[in-house]
Amino acid sequence: KTAYEIRNCDWSSDVCSSDLGGDLIRDFNGAYDAISVDAKGFGGGLQAGMDLVGDARFTQGELVLASSEVGIGQFIFQTTSNQLWWDPDGIGSHEAVLLTAFSNPQNWSGACIQIV
Helix, strand or coil: CEEEEECCCCCCCCCCCHHHCCEEEECCECCCEEEEECHHHHCCCCCCCCCCCCCCCEEEECCCCCCCCCCCCEEEEECCCCEEEEECCCCCCCCCEEEEEEECCECCCHHHEEEC
16 A cells, blocks of 8 residues: 655645645555545644545535635545645635646545545
């Protein structure tokens, strides 16, 4: 099992800003791969072990935008581009930033993101 780690997004710098364009992950298969996200580094109310799908912290679709309440961070997977975004405050004033794009991901779901 491969765990791709995303440790920190410092919103006051360009660590995860959209102008960096995010990373590209090749050959991702949700049957045995995972995205590991550090709750402390991301903020947005994330807690280790939380259920992103059940807690409405993950949404996906063709051209979907964040839908969580102001102040509630949400991961967004755009199915047309295979891109994973993070919006640190839901429908608040901060824009979503691109974390990574996938080349042909297999067995992808919100459950592939693990908060540690």
